[in-house]
Amino acid sequence: MKNWRIGIDVGGTNTDAVVLDENFNLISSIKCPTTEDVTSGIESAMHKVLESSNIDKNRIGYAMLGTTHCTNAIVERKRLKRVAVIRLGKPATAAIMPMADWPEDLKAAMNVECFLIEGGFEFDGREISPLDEAELKKIGEKIKGKVESIAIISVFSSVTDSHEKRASTILKKILGEDFPISISSEIGSLGLIERENATILNAALVEVARTTTESFVKALEREKIFDVKIYLGQNDGTLMSVDYAIKYPILTIACGPTNSIRGAAFLTHMRDAIVVDVGGTTTDVGVLVNGFPRESMVAVEIGRVRTNFRMPDLVSIGLGGGSIIKLKENGEIEIGPESVGYKVSEKALCFGGDTLTATDIVVAKGLADNIGNKELVKDLNFDMVDKVYAQMTFMIEECVDMMKTSRDDVEVILVGGGSILVPDKLKGCGRVYKPENFGVANAIGSAIAQVSGQIEKIFCLDEMERSKALEEAKHLALEEAIKAGAGFESVEVIDVEDVPLAYLPGNATKIRVKAVGDLVIS
Amino acid sequence: MRKIGVREIEDMAVGAAVLGTGGGGDPYVGKLMAIQAVKEYGEVTLLDPEEVPDEALIVPSSMMGAPTVSVEKIPNGEEPFRSFNALEKLLGQKIYATMSIEAGGVNSMIPIALAAKKGIPLVDADTMGRAFPELQMTTFNLNGIKGTPLSLCDEKGNTMSLHTINNKWTEKIARAVTVVMGGSAILADYAVTGAELKKAGVLGTATKCELIGKAIREAAVSKKNPVEAVLEVTGGVKLFHGKITDVARKTDGAFVHGRAALEGLGEDKGFYAEVCFQNENIVAKKDDAILATVPDLIILLDKETALPVTTESIKYGARVIMIGIPCDNQWRTPKGIETVGPRYFGYDIDYIPVEMRVQEAANK
DSSP states (O other), rough: OOOEEEEEEOOOSSEEEEETTTTTEEEEEEEEOOOSSSHHHHHHHHHHHHHTTTOOOEEEEEEEEEEOHHHHHHHHHHHHOOOOEEEEEETTTTOOOOOTEEEEOHHHHHTEEEEEOOOOOOTTSBBBOOOOOHHHHHHHHHTTTTTTEEEETTTTTTOOOOHHHHHHHHHHHHHHSSEEEEEGTOOOSHHHHHHHHHHHEEEEEEEHHHHHHHHHHHHHHHTTTSSSSEEEOOOTTTTHHHHHHHHHHGTTTTHHHHHHHHHHHHTTOOOEEEEEOSSSSSSEEEEEEEEEEOOOOOOOOEEEEEEEEOOOEEEESSSSSSEEEEOTTSEEEEEEEEHHHHHHHHHHHGGGBBBBBBHHHHHTTTTTTTSSSSSGGTTSOOOHHHHHHHHHHHHHHHHHHOOOSSSSSSEEESSSSTGGGGOOOOTTTTEEETTTTGGGGGHHHHHOOOOEEEEEEEEETSSOHHHHHHHHHHHHHHHHHHHHHBTTTTTTTEEEEEEETTTTTTOOOEEEEEEEOOBBBO | OEOOEEEHHHHHHHHHHHHHHHHHOHHHHHHHHHHHHHHOOOOOOOOOOOGGGGEEEEEEEEEEHHHHHHTOOOOOOOHHHHHHHHHHHHHHOOOOOOEEESSSSSGGGGHHEEEEHHHHOEEEEEESSOOOSSSTTSSHHHHOOOOSSEEEOOTTEEEEEEEEEHHHHHHHHHHHHHHHHTEEEEEOOEEEEEEHHHHHHHHHHHHHHHHHHHHHHHHHHTTHHHHHHHHHHHOOOEEEEEEEEEEEEEEEOOOEEEEEEEOOGGGGGTEEEEEEEESEEEEEEEEETEEEETTTTEEEEETOOOOOOOOTTTTOOOOOEEEEEEGGGGSSSEEEEHHHSSSTTTTOOOOOOOOHHHHHHHHO
């Protein structure tokens, strides 16, 4: 049976890989340094995790990848496509043209052409103006051969997406069925500028997504792993198929923190807790609610471009296993944010290096007997060690406290390679769980991820009962999840949110529903 | 008289959000509109109210409608221009300059975009010195100035003029028309003479917004305490240092009501505080004592950055400093307190100026 899976997660410091059997038992795991090109780090992690145990490669039927390729392409402004942006909303929206506050170098890297034409909707579904199909055809002819990807954005496409879809059909007739077109209703939520930004980034990334998945397939083939189903991790902790990932590469952004929170849930069988993920350079604290990461309400910036993605709600501090400790003359202690990163195993004192790091403090305190050489840190001043340790603990406690939703004690799950830094007791916390295999929780999270479907729409409750609107929204979300590959039996609604729109009579309400299910294993 | 460009607009947007006292919406869209307009038409002249001739016609420009709509169906840029042209025709007089109706969100920024496009100056004043939710809550109204005749315009070019018997009817009719127009519209209302403005306006608000934004920006660079910097430029007082421990919200019709509980930190350790809000912050308490009420400004600032925390974004765990800023003296008259005092918002509390409450507490 080809029912085992390999999961790989690319982090800032390490690239982790795991192999799980059909019952999700961990067969093998490995950590490798993340490389600058990302791909070679993935290849060596994959090679090592397969080599480290005698795995029958024929049993591997699924491969899951959580990667930073797309984030890096935006940050480095490399390998981005030439994009045409077509906004449907005229006469509205001209007061802010597309990409108004983008960094100039990013705009230049994408060589964008922008168009604003008639189309788009009001909040209640009326047309602002009919779609200007003649103009659209002219644009199609004009950009033929000049751009490589198109982003289409209509006003209130979350109310109805018909103009965006019609525009896409018209352009494909001119430019070819396979021409990459990103439409905003499939990418973002309310907030025209932020959704438009995300759609443009998505359009620019189609090539990156394609080469990433292709090189992943090649890496698997080089390891003699064939005919596997491949999935990529998304920022909400669920998976998407390769076809989907090539269409919506922007959704792979920031899947890392989500994977470790999901992995923590899996390793402890807990549904609600605070997850503290300590890496080599930073500590991320997130919240597990009903088995999924709590999402942030704040607009997220990617490469200094504002989007309306809902990322996991996280606080990050510069404290990790490699954090450099500086003792100042006035007695103050500075912990991080500077870090030796993955080089901790050469640079830290306890490994014979010359830099005092957070890891040395726990080794000196006798809390990590299997790490480094305790002899090498025995001369450290005892008071100083205690003081630094107390300060590190305080930093973590403060973070946990910021993420709590009530004054009551919460349960905490500790994961990540650096979690030896954290004591078993934390102020304001109930039990602190340190699950087995905590070091590769992120790769496990990537391997066990489920698939989801989500919808967000505005309903006018004057015309429709609230319960009916909710039913319809749930139905649509379940359908989306099944379309994405979720098994019919396992799919369930995990989140419902309805927000009335202030200052508007007519009872307009925004309803957002998310459904999730297990991947169908054939 | 001086010029304002992109840098000044950035600072003003931050300062306006502070004076928005938790409401006034997200200034992001407004800021981008103003920046695009000055990039296209050039910088805007900001006039000191003293420089405005007494007989000149001054008209505020503002947006009415749902913030949720304005972040999706962004204006076209012509609306304020058209509504001004319509009002000029109606009044048979050229408009000399524009100004803000309130400090906060979009409404601090729309007049800048208009001033750039129409090539008229912006007067350094508004009609609240802060943000309030209803159209009659202006110092112009306190002085018996009517909101109408007004003109209302949507992005399609539909323009409507309105004459009403009082400002409450203006609020009702204009809001109904706004819905037909697609949930947001741009207003030109409360036309005044230069002389009226000098008497009935809140003067210097634009500069105040800019100074607050500048103080926060510079404090971030120089590592000064940004909250202290805000207090310095506003004459405000620190009311409480704490952490949000609970937030409850309820939407009824047009408004979001709620309260946030705070637990003291640092010098306030062991004490508890509470902020009640209705779009904007209304009442602040420390244990059982009242710290401040409307019309004084109650503002939550992020402890590290001094950026304002809006009533929509308050969440558990946020470390904040609550500050109070004395409102404009016109709000401290019997009519002012009747219009926007604690009792108007349903709190049976006497209005006592925030600086007196602080003094009283210190004497105890």
